[in-house]
Amino acid sequence: ELPGEDVVKFSQWFASLPNKVQDCYDRPSLQNVLNTHANKLYNQAADFLNEDNREVITDDDAKLIISTAFKCLTKIDDSRAVRNRMTLGEITAIINEHHLDYVKVGRVLDIFREPGNTLLRPFLQDVPALSESDVLDITHESLIRNWENLEQWAKEEFDSYTISLDFERQLKRWTDSKKSDDFLLYIGPLTYFEGWINKVK
Secondary structure, eight states, X not given: OOOHHHHHHHHHHHXXXXXXXXXXXXXXXXXXXXXXXXXXXXXXXXXXXXHTTSOOOOHHHHHHHHHHHHHHTEEEETTEEEEOOEEHHHHHHHHOOTTOOHHHHHHHHGGGTSTXXXXXXXXXXXXXXXXXXXXXXXXXXXXXXXOHHHHHHHHHHHHHHHHHXXXXXXXXXXXXXXXXXXXXXXXXXXXXXXXXXXXXX
């Protein structure tokens, strides 16, 4: 929809962006602004941290921190994803990687607390450095509805929760039967649950 000369300028600007930023603009539209913005933060978190020399962190670690944190901060309630508050210490414990302490986790999440982003509370201007006991919260449920990654993560977490309930029921049947061999899992369900446990740690 741009005039001809602006199309050239836009094309040059867009071509100068890193590929991982270009990929965030897969469906440019007003409705997709929040999804695009959150994806840019997700894809650039490690670069942002490493550029400022705050901390050296890999792209994979940054993405693990962000996806796990947002899974923790979202829950399914009556088949609808809603906000769920949690402390930085609780999120760090769930990440459960010895090289990722709460300080590193907090610094990665800072990109979502900065002015202009403010997708997580407390905002950076209010709490410059997060402590283990600080409670994090998604600023608005519109992020849950519009960020496709978060919608997928919430679904994965709900599916995982459902599997954990099934596993608990199976375990309870076995223990209630005084650990009878009749209630041991067959190889199919056993392999399924082992795969799930290894995946979710």
